[in-house]
Amino acid sequence: MDYKYETFFIDLLVNETYYIAVKDRKMVRRDVDGHAIALFWTKKELAEAYFENRKDAYDKIIIRDLDRFVTSEMDDLFDKGDKVLVNVTDELDGHFIDIYEATKQIMTELDRIRTVEFARITAKTDDVYGLTDKGNKQFIIISNNGENQPNFMPVWSDYQSALKVRDEDFEECDVDQVEGEVFSEWLDQLRDDDNGVGINLKPNVVGSIVSAQTLKNELSY
Incomplete structure (x- = not known):
């Protein structure tokens, strides 16, 4: 699936960060058809909206670096084919995405943007x-x-x-x-x-x- 026109995809390209919630030092997940699905948000206010009526379901919301997640954390947390739920709230259904497929698309686009920007700046200076x-x-x-x-x-x-x-x-x-x-x-x-x-x-x-x-x-x- 091509994610590049989705709002969450653009948010990640611009900010290079995401948010998760933790409870008892573990990432908060949501039961979907009997599977414990990890929850991610690209804006803190979306995470806060999800937990507005779930005060006991989390301890805190934390910001994470996208590069660090892909480089050193993702393989420890997920297997190929695993799905996660992004930007879900009581008002928004969110996006049910393949974590490896989505991050591959995001990082490919980030690599392209960073390469072009590096070339532009160094040509000037x-x-x-x-x-x-x-x-x-x-x-x-x-x-x-x-x-x-x-x-x-x-x-x-x-x-x-x-x-x-x-x-x-x-x-x-x-x-x-x-x-x-x-x-x-x-x-x-x-x-x-x-x-x-x-x-x-x-x-x-x-x-x-x-x-x-x-x-x-x-x-x-």
């Missing part, structure tokens, strides 16, 4: 930021240790975002900058070595990882 080992000008490459992802070079279109990740995850590294033309040449080598690129990653190294050629195709420098 001519600055690409990355992490370097002390005394080395080449940006580091992160190994995925055999996971179903390529090794990749994390890069950012602004200094502050790179610094935030450095401070939280790579204190031993420096943040450095290269001109767009130099980075474009590095992309050729990354492509030839079958390495990817992590675009504007968040702390805990989550976000969009694309092929070097995918990013190269968007660059104007």
